[in-house]
Amino acid sequence: MRDSTSQSPTDPRDRLIVALDLDEPAAARAMVDRIGDAATFYKIGYRLAYAGGLALVPELAARGLKVFLDLKLHDIGNTVEEGVRALSGLGATFLTVHAYPQTMRAAVRGRGTSSLKIIAVTVLTSYDEGDARESGYALPISELVAHRAFQAAEAGIDGIVCSAFEAQAVRNVVGPASLIVTPGIRPAGSDSGDQKRVMTPGQARAAGIDHVVVGRPITAAADPRAVTQAILAEMAAQE
Numbered sequence: 001m002r003d004s005t006s007q008s009p010t011d012p013r014d015r016l017i018v019a020l021d022l023d024e025p026a027a028a029r030a031m032v033d034r035i036g037d038a039a040t041f042y043k044i045g046y047r048l049a050y051a052g053g054l055a056l057v058p059e060l061a062a063r064g065l066k067v068f069l070d071l072k073l074h075d076i077g078n079t080v081e082e083g084v085r086a087l088s089g090l091g092a093t094f095l096t097v098h099a100y101p102q103t104m105r106a107a108v109r110g111r112g113t114s115s116l117k118i119i120a121v122t123v124l125t126s127y128d129e130g131d132a133r134e135s136g137y138a139l140p141i142s143e144l145v146a147h148r149a150f151q152a153a154e155a156g157i158d159g160i161v162c163s164a165f166e167a168q169a170v171r172n173v174v175g176p177a178s179l180i181v182t183p184g185i186r187p188a189g190s191d192s193g194d195q196k197r198v199m200t201p202g203q204a205r206a207a208g209i210d211h212v213v214v215g216r217p218i219t220a221a222a223d224p225r226a227v228t229q230a231i232l233a234e235m236a237a238q239e
């Protein structure tokens, strides 16, 4: 399997990003403590960020953990650029923006020389072809994702969020140095919820992704640490 990406994780635990989609920082801290050293990379989305969770970014970073700040920014260029600039010193490793050319170029300018990696969200994993058509897109999802991945590469973006179904096509477009991050990941037998383009951790790894994002299957589990370890073991079996 392809595994020569220059930015690909060296610690296998970094391949799994646990989405801390919880109501408050105290709940997120408790979840991080329960998972313990099984996970090294956490995602803070806007549910938690708007409830005081931005303060967790430097806090988790100071504990040696990596943070994916998933704010999915999209606005006029100046607002995105200055917003990214304001976020770039927090200590996050990844920040998401929507994959629109103006937005992506502005985010790259705002990131400047900081080590923050800008990750572009192509087509949400909760969308199927009908949802994309309803939103006014005539292209099939696979083509829309590839189109946006191409534009992301042109804009100097560091990585792509897509579903694992599009991972190989995206790799062909962005090359080996770009990161591919896939949510919509479900261990076999677990509830898909609102996700529509879904793969298992092992299938995603075999498809050449760099990182999977998993939230509810871990955070809603009776034993989040055990589920985390099982997902990592399933991915390691594909190495």
Ligand SMILES: O=C(O)c1cc(=O)[nH]c(=O)n1[C@@H]1O[C@H](COP(=O)(O)O)[C@@H](O)[C@H]1O
Pocket (backbone or CB within 6 Å): 019, 021, 045, 070, 096, 121, 123, 124, 125, 126, 161, 162, 183, 184, 185, 193, 195, 213, 214, 215, 216, 217
């Ligand atoms: O940018 C993301 O992280 C994201 C993009 C996408 O296309 N689909 C998607 O599910 N996500 C996020 O990934 C996480 C998936 O959570 P679960 O469905 O609970 O595993 C959520 O925090 C979503 O906001």
